[in-house]
Amino acid sequence: MIEVRNLTKKYGDHVAVDDLNFTVEDGLIYGFLGPNGAGKSTTMNIITGCLSATSGEVFIDGHDIFKEPRKAKASIGFLPEQPPLYLDMTPLEYLDFVAEMKGVRKKDRPEAINAVMEKTGLIDVRNRLIKNISKGYKQRVGLAQAILGNPKVIILDEPTVGLDPAQIIEIRALIKSLAAEHTVIFSSHILSEVSEICQRILIISQGKLVAEDTPENLESRFVTTPVLTVSVKGSPDAVCAGLQTLEGVTDMQITEGENGTTEAVLTCEKGVDIKEALALAMLQNGCLILRLEESRASLEDVFIVLTAQQPAVPVPQADAAEAGTALEVDAQTVLDGTAESAYDAYAPFDKPADEPETPDDPDEPDMTAQEGGEDDAGNV
Amino acid sequence: MLAMFKKELRSYFRGVTGFVFIALLLVVLGLYASMICFSYGSPHYEYVFYNCSFIFLIAIPVLTMRSFSEERRQKTDQLLYSLPVSTAQIVVGKYLAMLCVFAIPILVACIYPLHVRLYDPSGLLSYTAIYSAILAFFCLGAALISIGMFISSLTENVFVSAIVSFVTLLICYLMGQLADAFPDAPSATTIVFAIMIFLLSLLAFFMTKSVTVGWISFLIMEVPIVVISFAKPTLLEGLLPKVFSVLSMFDRFYMFADGMFDVKVIIYFASISVLFTLFTVQSMEKRRWI
Numbered sequence: 001m002i003e004v005r006n007l008t009k010k011y012g013d014h015v016a017v018d019d020l021n022f023t024v025e026d027g028l029i030y031g032f033l034g035p036n037g038a039g040k041s042t043t044m045n046i047i048t049g050c051l052s053a054t055s056g057e058v059f060i061d062g063h064d065i066f067k068e069p070r071k072a073k074a075s076i077g078f079l080p081e082q083p084p085l086y087l088d089m090t091p092l093e094y095l096d097f098v099a100e101m102k103g104v105r106k107k108d109r110p111e112a113i114n115a116v117m118e119k120t121g122l123i124d125v126r127n128r129l130i131k132n133i134s135k136g137y138k139q140r141v142g143l144a145q146a147i148l149g150n151p152k153v154i155i156l157d158e159p160t161v162g163l164d165p166a167q168i169i170e171i172r173a174l175i176k177s178l179a180a181e182h183t184v185i186f187s188s189h190i191l192s193e194v195s196e197i198c199q200r201i202l203i204i205s206q207g208k209l210v211a212e213d214t215p216e217n218l219e220s221r222f223v224t225t226p227v228l229t230v231s232v233k234g235s236p237d238a239v240c241a242g243l244q245t246l247e248g249v250t251d252m253q254i255t256e257g258e259n260g261t262t263e264a265v266l267t268c269e270k271g272v273d274i275k276e277a278l279a280l281a282m283l284q285n286g287c288l289i290l291r292l293e294e295s296r297a298s299l300e301d302v303f304i305v306l307t308a309q310q311p312a313v314p315v316p317q318a319d320a321a322e323a324g325t326a327l328e329v330d331a332q333t334v335l336d337g338t339a340e341s342a343y344d345a346y347a348p349f350d351k352p353a354d355e356p357e358t359p360d361d362p363d364e365p366d367m368t369a370q371e372g373g374e375d376d377a378g379n380v
Numbered sequence: 381m382l383a384m385f386k387k388e389l390r391s392y393f394r395g396v397t398g399f400v401f402i403a404l405l406l407v408v409l410g411l412y413a414s415m416i417c418f419s420y421g422s423p424h425y426e427y428v429f430y431n432c433s434f435i436f437l438i439a440i441p442v443l444t445m446r447s448f449s450e451e452r453r454q455k456t457d458q459l460l461y462s463l464p465v466s467t468a469q470i471v472v473g474k475y476l477a478m479l480c481v482f483a484i485p486i487l488v489a490c491i492y493p494l495h496v497r498l499y500d501p502s503g504l505l506s507y508t509a510i511y512s513a514i515l516a517f518f519c520l521g522a523a524l525i526s527i528g529m530f531i532s533s534l535t536e537n538v539f540v541s542a543i544v545s546f547v548t549l550l551i552c553y554l555m556g557q558l559a560d561a562f563p564d565a566p567s568a569t570t571i572v573f574a575i576m577i578f579l580l581s582l583l584a585f586f587m588t589k590s591v592t593v594g595w596i597s598f599l600i601m602e603v604p605i606v607v608i609s610f611a612k613p614t615l616l617e618g619l620l621p622k623v624f625s626v627l628s629m630f631d632r633f634y635m636f637a638d639g640m641f642d643v644k645v646i647i648y649f650a651s652i653s654v655l656f657t658l659f660t661v662q663s664m665e666k667r668r669w670i
Binding site: 045046049050051052069070071073074076079080082084086087088089095097098100101102103145338 | 457458
C-alpha cells in the first residue's frame with residue numbers, strides 16, 4: 001500500500017507537485033494520467049526515492065521513504081521513463097547485478113532471474129550486449145529489472161512510449177499479468193491504454209490530483225444526456241412529424257442534408273434509450289435511417305475537461321458532489337458541441353485558471369436542466 | 381556494496397578503460413625502472429616512483445572520469461537511487477573497484493625490486509625504503525582517485541570531468557612549486573586568498589545552485605582575511621607558502637622516495653581519501669535535492 005500525504009515539490013519557483021494526496025490499495029492496477037508536465041514523473045520519482053520532496057510524506061507499506069529509505073525501497077520496483085540500463089552488460093549480467101543489489105540470495109538468484117526473463121521474453125537475447133538489442137527489448141530489460149525480486153509495488157513511468165504497436169500490446173499484456181501478484185502504478189498520456197488496463201485512474205493536472213476513480217465511474221460521471229445524431233432519408237417535415245411522437249426528447253435540431261436526406265440532432269433525457277422507438281417512428285413516417293450515432297463522454301472527454309482547467313480546490317472525496325456538478329457542466333459543453341471540437345476545451349490552458357468554461361448560449365435549454373441533475377454524483 | 385564493486389570492476393575490463401590505465405602505469409614504471417636501475421645501475425628503485433608520479437595527472441582522470449558522470453548521462457543513477465542500498469554503499473563500492481584496478485600495476489611494481497636485487501652486488505638496495513615508497517605511492521594515488529571521483533560526481537559530461545580532474549591534479553602537482561613562487565608580503569597574500577576564496581565559493585555555488593549560499597560562503601571566508609589584513613598584517617606574512625605546503629600532497633610523497641617513512645603522511649592521504657569519498661556521497665545525495 002502506498003500513501004502519499006500533502007506531497008509538494010518545488011523546483012525553484014515552479015511548483016511541480018502541489019499538495020498531492022492519494023492512497024494506492026493493494027492488488028490493483030493504477031493508471032497515472034495527465035498531460036505532459038503535469039508532475040507524473042516527478043511524483044513517481046519521489047515515491048521511489050529518486051527525488052526528495054519539498055514537503056509531505058510518502059509511506060510505502062508503512063515505511064516512510066524519506067526516513068526508512070531502504071525498507072521502503074525494498075518493496076518497490078521502478079522503471080523510469082528512460083530504462084536505466086548499463087549498455088556494456090548483457091541482460092543476464094545486468095539482472096544479476098540488480099538482483100544482488102536488491103538483496104536476492106545467491107542460491108535463489110538464477111531462479112529469480114530466469115523467472116523474470118521468461119515473463120518478459122528475454123531468454124533469446126540474454127547473452128547479447130544491451131547496446132545491441134532493440135528498443136523494445138531494452139524496455140523489457142528495464143521492466144524485468146523492476147519486477148525482479150518480487151516487489152509488492154511496481155511503478156512504471158510511461159512504459160510504452162517509443163514502442164511499436166505490437167510491442168505496446170505485449171507490454172500491456174505483461175502489465176495486466178503482473179496485477180495478479182503486484183500492485184502496479186503506471187503513468188501514461190495514452191488514454192485508451194489506461195482505460196484498457198487500469199482498474200483505477202488517478203488524473204493529475206498541474207501537480208494536483210483532479211480525479212480518482214475507476215474508468216467506468218469516471219466515464220459515467222460525465223454521461224448525463226445521450227445525444228443522438230441521425231441521418232434520415234426523407235423530407236424534414238416527415239422527419240419532424242415522426243420525431244414529435246417520441247417521448248423523452250428534450251431538444252431537437254433538424255437540418256436538411258444533401259440528396260433528400262435530413263439530419264437531426266436529438267438530446268434525450270438522462271437514462272432514456274430512444275433508439276428503438278426512433279427507428280419505428282421513422283419507418284412509420286416512411287423515412288429510412290441511414291446513420292445513427294450516439295455520442296457519449298469518453299475517457300478522453302473526461303481527461304480533457306479535468307486537465308483543461310485548474311479547479312479552485314483540488315477534488316478530495318468530500319467535495320466530490322459539488323465538484324462533480326461543476327465538471328458535468330463542462331463535460332456538457334464538450335458533448336453538445338458548444339466547444340466546437342474536443343480540442344477547443346484545451347483552450348482554457350491559456351486562459352486564467354479561475355475563468356470557468358460555462359456556455360453563454362441562451363438557446364440551450366438542456367443546460368439549465370443539467371445543472372440541477374446530480375444524481376450520479378454518488379459515483380464519485 | 382559488493383555487487384557494485386564487482387559490477388564496476390567487470391566494467392573496467394569490459395571496455396578499454398582498465399587496460400589503458402594499467403598499461404599507462406606499467407609502461408611509465410617500466411621505462412623509469414629500466415633507465416634508473418638498469419641503465420644507471422642504481423639500486424634505488426624508490427626513485428622510480430619519485431619520477432613517475434607525474435603519470436597520475438593522466439592516468440587518474442582516465443580511471444575516474446566515467447565513474448559517476450556516465451551514470452548520470454545514461455540515467456542509470458535513477459536505478460541506483462531506487463534500489464534498496466544507501467548512496468554511501470554505492471560510492472564506496474565504486475571507490476574500492478577503482479582502488480582494485482589501481483592495485484594491479486602496483487602489485488606488478490612490487491616484483492621489480494626482487495629483480496633489481498639480482499643486479500645489485502653492492503647490497504645498497506633497501507627493501508624497506510622501496511616498499512614504503514610503493515605504499516606511499518599507492519596511498520597518494522588513492523587520495524587522488526577520490527578527488528577525481530568527486531569531480532566526476534559533479535558533472536554528467538565525461539570530458540568536463542576528465543579535464544577538470546586533470547587541471548585539479550595539475551594544481552596539486554605544482555603546489556610545491558607554487559608555494560615558493562608566491563610572495564610573502566601581506567598584501568599579495570590577501571589578494572591570492574581572495575582569488576582562492578572566490579573560486580571556492582564559485583564551487584559552492586555550482587554545487588548548490590544557490591546564489592545565496594555562494595555569497596555566504598564567500599563572505600564567511602573573505603571577511604576574516606580582510607579584517608586580519610587591516611588589523612594585524614604580520615599574521616598573513618608567509619601564510620601563503622605555509623597553506624600551499626599543507627595542501628601539497630606530492631611533496632609529502634617525495635619524502636618517502638627520499639627514504640623517510642612518516643606515518644603522519646599515510647594518515648594524511650587516508651584522510652583525504654575519506655574526505656572526498658564523503659564529499660562524493662554528499663554530492664550524490666544532493667542531486668536528489670535539486
